[in-house]
Amino acid sequence: GEDVEQSLFLSVREGDSSVINCTYTDSSSTYLYWYKQEPGAGLQLLTYIFSNMDMKQDQRLTVLLNKKDKHLSLRIADTQTGDSAIYFCAESSGNTGKLIFGQGTTLQVKP
Amino acid sequence: NAGVTQTPKFRILKIGQSMTLQCTQDMNHNYMYWYRQDPGMGLKLIYYSVGAGITDKGEVPNGYNVSRSTTEDFPLRLELAAPSQTSVYFCASRFTDGYNEQFFGPGTRLTVL
Numbered sequence: 001g002e003d004v005e006q007s008l009f010l011s012v013r014e015g016d017s018s019v020i021n022c023t024y025t026d027s028s029s030t031y032l033y034w035y036k037q038e039p040g041a042g043l044q045l046l047t048y049i050f051s052n053m054d055m056k057q058d059q060r061l062t063v064l065l066n067k068k069d070k071h072l073s074l075r076i077a078d079t080q081t082g083d084s085a086i087y088f089c090a091e092s093s094g095n096t097g098k099l100i101f102g103q104g105t106t107l108q109v110k111p
Numbered sequence: 112n113a114g115v116t117q118t119p120k121f122r123i124l125k126i127g128q129s130m131t132l133q134c135t136q137d138m139n140h141n142y143m144y145w146y147r148q149d150p151g152m153g154l155k156l157i158y159y160s161v162g163a164g165i166t167d168k169g170e171v172p173n174g175y176n177v178s179r180s181t182t183e184d185f186p187l188r189l190e191l192a193a194p195s196q197t198s199v200y201f202c203a204s205r206f207t208d209g210y211n212e213q214f215f216g217p218g219t220r221l222t223v224l
Contacts, residue, residue: 004153042201042215043154088153096161097142097205097213098169101153 002026006089006102013110018076020105022089025070029091032065033099034074037086046074046087076107084109112137115216117202123222124192132187132219134202140214141207143185145169145177147198148218154201160185161207192223 003025012018024032030051035043049056049063049072056063062075076083089102118133136143141162146154146169156169160179174196176188185204189196202216 042217044215045212048212090153095207096159096167097207097211098144098156098159099146099154099213101146101155103151103153 002091002100004089004091004100004102006105008103009106009108011108011110012079014079014081016079018079018083018107020074020087020089020107022072022102023070024072024089024091024100026091026093026100027070028093030093031091032072033090033092034061034063035088035090037088037104043088079109081109081111083107114138115202115204115214117200117216117219119219120217121220123224124189125224126192126194128192129188129190130192132189132200132202132221134185134187134216135183136204136214137183138204138214139182140204141182142205143179144203144213145175145185145187146201146203147171148201149198157187194223197221197223
């Protein structure tokens, strides 16, 4: 079945760039997403990319998609302590909109 | 709009007890979903619905039941609670067709002892 994999932990210094990586197996993925989860909270959609795009930029966020390698990355420029959270990669395909999530990457931002 | 609301926020159940997790959305979304999030893991889909009267199983449906009698409500029923159902449960909804953001509720933290 479909699978989404992420590294579990990333630690960066405030002001540095963070890059969170994700791989997926479903070649029919239509949309790929990045969600943010703060402690004790629900999921907040950060950004998404359509599968026929290579890159999407949204303020401090840059998403890169390598469809051949089924690799997705999220770059956060000028990382702030408020960016500390768990980041989930997810993919969907078909009409039902079902999301398949990775395990989440905990981003720790040190002052 | 309140968005997606879930009740209760927290619940402790004894093994074998039953309960219903409530989910309501006021955005007139057709599609609704129930996910569970185990500690240190991503979310896994339990059940979903593409409209009133239509439901289907996700990845981990065993031990749960759902119904969708209205567009707004999508309750999740646990009939015989087991410790393996200790998790955080999230409800989500979205419009149909193409790209549409899936909006998540704040979650229900359930412990089965």
